[in-house]
Amino acid sequence: MEKIIRYFNIKNCIYFLIAATALFALFFTYRHNVKSDGYILGDWLINYQDGGFKRRGLSGSFFFLLQDLTGIKLNLLVYFFQVIIILLFFWYYFKLIKKKETPLLYLSLLLSSIGFIGLFNCVDYVGKKEFLVFFLFSFFVYHINNDSLTKTKEYGIAAGLFIAMFFHEITLFFTSYFIFALYLKTGKIEPKRYLKYIVAVLIPAVCIYLFGKNINEGNSLQILQERGVILTKGIFFWNIDERQYIKDHFKEYSLYIASFIISVLHVSFYLKYQNHRTIISILLIFAFLFSLPLFYLAIDWGRWMYIHMIFIIILFGLLLKEKKPLYEPEPARFNAKFWLTVGIIMLSLTYRVEMSGKGFTWEGFFYRVFIAPVELLNKML
Numbered sequence: 001m002e003k004i005i006r007y008f009n010i011k012n013c014i015y016f017l018i019a020a021t022a023l024f025a026l027f028f029t030y031r032h033n034v035k036s037d038g039y040i041l042g043d044w045l046i047n048y049q050d051g052g053f054k055r056r057g058l059s060g061s062f063f064f065l066l067q068d069l070t071g072i073k074l075n076l077l078v079y080f081f082q083v084i085i086i087l088l089f090f091w092y093y094f095k096l097i098k099k100k101e102t103p104l105l106y107l108s109l110l111l112s113s114i115g116f117i118g119l120f121n122c123v124d125y126v127g128k129k130e131f132l133v134f135f136l137f138s139f140f141v142y143h144i145n146n147d148s149l150t151k152t153k154e155y156g157i158a159a160g161l162f163i164a165m166f167f168h169e170i171t172l173f174f175t176s177y178f179i180f181a182l183y184l185k186t187g188k189i190e191p192k193r194y195l196k197y198i199v200a201v202l203i204p205a206v207c208i209y210l211f212g213k214n215i216n217e218g219n220s221l222q223i224l225q226e227r228g229v230i231l232t233k234g235i236f237f238w239n240i241d242e243r244q245y246i247k248d249h250f251k252e253y254s255l256y257i258a259s260f261i262i263s264v265l266h267v268s269f270y271l272k273y274q275n276h277r278t279i280i281s282i283l284l285i286f287a288f289l290f291s292l293p294l295f296y297l298a299i300d301w302g303r304w305m306y307i308h309m310i311f312i313i314i315l316f317g318l319l320l321k322e323k324k325p326l327y328e329p330e331p332a333r334f335n336a337k338f339w340l341t342v343g344i345i346m347l348s349l350t351y352r353v354e355m356s357g358k359g360f361t362w363e364g365f366f367y368r369v370f371i372a373p374v375e376l377l378n379k380m381l
Contacts, residue, residue: 011102021116022090026083029127033079038234040127044078045224051217055208058166074229082127085135092138093314096145100320105270105341112348114263114309117365121352129168130307136160137311140178141318144185158200165204172201173291177311180283181318242299256301256359266344299356
């Protein structure tokens with residue numbers, strides 16, 4: 001029994017979830033790219049060749065240059081890059097928690113409907129540009145956890161954020177987590193140190209706001225077609241007043257309130273058992289308030305909630321206790337905390353948060369594993 005517990009403990013469950021999530025993300029990212037998905041592949045192919053400087057345009061021009069140099073199809077070039085950043089994110093997250101105590105309550109965050117399980121509930125989460133920022137943050141947190149963040153690496157992170165802003169402007173709204181991680185690690189306020197991260201995202205933000213043109217200046221589809229990519233839908237066709245769209249679908253969007261409340265209660269329950277929970281709570285509230293413009297400007301409310309939870313999972317990984325000895329089993333204690341955590345996990349696996357649209361449905365992980373296949377089989381028969 002001791003040998004069984006040694007290998008089937010919470011840490012190994014997390015390892016399995018990391019591997020399963022990474023493979024799931026890579027598989028469905030490939031499927032989206034092969035089908036020339038206009039929302040995932042298309043977003044990576046916004047470029048400066050059509051009309052000049054614009055938001056998100058650096059990625060497309062970068063892949064155009066690679067295609068000119070190598071002759072490889074754009075779909076594959078984008079996918080190779082996605083594979084690299086997705087694997088790097090999961091690798092550094094794995095290295096971060098490898099030597100940490102990981103209680104069941106921490107695992108419950110990964111199993112949240114807007115945590116790692118969010119990828120399984122909504123395949124449209126995969127392959128997005130936020131994985132670039134996830135990788136930067138996991139790399140950053142891993143090194144500050146191990147006291148190996150040299151000045152060179154720190155400036156490299158700032159440079160990465162600077163470049164990431166030209167890939168996707170959402171980088172601006174989540175940079176606060178980098179500053180909060182530094183503060184929670186060092187326990188002191190270092191304005192000069194934080195300034196490099198602020199400047200790294202503000203300069204691109206100002207340039208994009210003042211000089212950025214439309215994503216599609218009229219020739220993007222033709223340019224992509226000449227390079228072997230034919231899009232029939234997606235971001236280049238997007239012409240919707242997003243604020244009006246939210247108003248028109250108020251009933252569906254109001255359900256995000258339920259998902260948000262559940263997530264807040266979940267994180268609050270986690271913080272109840274942590275040190276410095278008051279200051280951490282204040283920092284998380286600030287991080288969410290700083291991202292509010294995203295909820296006003298764009299319809300992907302579930303996506304913004306999902307990004308927050310991934311950052312929180314990594315940030316809380318920094319705060320986990322070091323485990324000594326490393327391979328000692330973590331015994332379960334069947335107390336009130338344990339059963340409440342199990343209840344939270346069961347609820348999380350039951351409901352689903354869509355990236356945009358319905359904020360709460362009962363078509364969660366359990367539905368997709370046990371019910372949806374049966375429904376599909378019945379339709380086929």
